[in-house]
Amino acid sequence: NHLDIFSKEVLEAALIDYDGTLLFISHDRYFLNKMAERILELTPEGIRHFLGNYDEYIEKKQELAEMESERKTAAPGWKQSGQPADKTKDYEAEKQAKREERNRQRKLEQLERDIARLEAEIAAIEEELSQPEVFNDYILVQQKNGQIEQKKAELQKLYEEWEALLDTAK
Numbered sequence: 001n002h003l004d005i006f007s008k009e010v011l012e013a014a015l016i017d018y019d020g021t022l023l024f025i026s027h028d029r030y031f032l033n034k035m036a037e038r039i040l041e042l043t044p045e046g047i048r049h050f051l052g053n054y055d056e057y058i059e060k061k062q063e064l065a066e067m068e069s070e071r072k073t074a075a076p077g078w079k080q081s082g083q084p085a086d087k088t089k090d091y092e093a094e095k096q097a098k099r100e101e102r103n104r105q106r107k108l109e110q111l112e113r114d115i116a117r118l119e120a121e122i123a124a125i126e127e128e129l130s131q132p133e134v135f136n137d138y139i140l141v142q143q144k145n146g147q148i149e150q151k152k153a154e155l156q157k158l159y160e161e162w163e164a165l166l167d168t169a170k
Contacts (some may be wrong), residue, residue: 016106029054037099051095059119060091104165111162118155 003011015022015035026032032054036145039057041048134140138145
C-alpha cells in the first residue's frame with residue numbers, strides 16, 4: 001500500500017525477472033493477476049491448488065461449485081463420462097499457452113527497453129561526433145564510428161528478435 005506507482009512497477013519488473021519460486025500474499029488483484037501462475041487456497045480441510053492467476057482461480061472455483069451442485073442434483077445412477085479429465089487437459093493446455101504468452105510479452109517489453117537504450121546510446125555518440133574537440137581528432141572519430149557500428153549491429157539483432165516475437169503472436 002505504501003509504494004507509489006513507479007516503485008510498484010520496479011518491484012513487479014524485478015519479481016518477473018526472478019527465475020526462482022516466489023510465495024506472496026496480496027490483496028492487490030492487479031498484482032496477483034500479473035504475477036501469479038498458481039494460487040494456493042488455505043481452507044480448514046487443507047490446501048487447494050489452482051493453476052493460473054487470481055481471475056482464473058475465481059472462475060475455476062465457480063466452475064467447481066457448479067459441478068458440485070450438478071453432482072448433488074444428479075440421479076444416483078448417473079455416471080460421469082470422463083469429461084473432467086478432458087477439461088483438466090484443456091485447462092492445463094490453456095494455462096501453458098497463457099504462461100507462454102506472458103513470457104513472450106515480458107521478452108517483448110525487455111527488447112523494447114534494450115532497443116530504446118541502444119538508440120539513445122547511438123544518438124549520444126553521434127552528438128559527441130559533432131563537438132569540435134572530437135571531429136578535429138580523426139583517431140577519436142574512428143573510435144566513435146566503431147562504437148556506433150557495433151551498437152547498430154546489436155540494435156539490428158534486437159530488431160530481428162523483436163520482429164520474430166511479433167510474428168509468433170500472429
